[in-house]
Amino acid sequence: MSTQPPTPPSSEPCSSPSRSVRIATRYSALAMWQAEHVANLLSNAGVATEIVPLISSGDTDMRPIDATRQVGVFTKRIQQALIDNEADIAVHSLKDLPTEVDSRLTLIAVPPREVVNDCLVSPARWTLDSLPAGACIGTGSRRRAAQLKNRRPDLNIQPIRGNLQTRLEKLQTGDFDAIMLASAGLMRLKMDSVPRVELSLVEMMPAPGQGALAIEVRSDATEIQAATQCLNDLATRAAVTAERSLLANLNGGCLAPIAGYAQILEGHLRLDALVLSVDGSKRLEDSRSIRFDENHWQTCAERIAAEATENLASRGARELIAEVRL
């Protein structure tokens, strides 16, 4: 369903293209950091770059993500720039990249993943358990909301939109008692002083692809592909492929309460998957691992996701996900 053309497993050296590589990115501070990070990685590999910042509808349209009824609000504008040859590579947060594939584009590289977990941000540094009864929590993510409600049905969960800075301002002005964010974003922007508590992967399972970057190129741009494929980290690539394959199998998009985290441990690919009802009252988990074969990383990733999907579906996961479309 979401099969991508295979990326070479080995870290081939990046070959230098005949001109500098144009990197398309959104304008937000996080997106710009990510584009500059990839520019640095390429520069270390001897490849010259320039950054092309673009405005996306996901940044200007401040309705709740649900109301926009669109997938890829953050990624489409950047992908269009590639298709129109305004840029050579696109840098996305992998979490924001829809699982549907456009054959004109190729996911050429996923650099090493750093921080995957979420955090709870509040001036008093509340934990999930010490949050006062009825506290108002800002999140636009059904995945986060459902996990929170599962553990703390008393909390009042309200939507929040906007980039990191905007969300933190809304917390500061007292609109919310706490908000939930991906720690990766705060780490990347060196927002060390933001008062927060890191949530464990048991307390809050991350979104498929969270904390990882995606580098896309045009499918016909062989020179650019040769210049960027060295940024691919096979372990991260296999892990996020398993997570995204689970999401695609369950038809989850980015709006369903589906969480997944995969990692390679001692030669095995392990996938932890979680599906919840929107109200958080029902929770289905699946954890499994299979022997990881580097040479067949994609097959391994798709197989473990298929097995997890089958198990979750046999226990009613599809019915829980269908609630989202009501």
Ligand SMILES: NCc1[nH]cc(CCC(=O)O)c1CC(=O)O
């Ligand atoms: N949906 C917005 C988004 N996309 C990627 C990140 C954080 C960085 C990442 O997960 O790689 C965020 C913000 C957040 O969820 O707090």
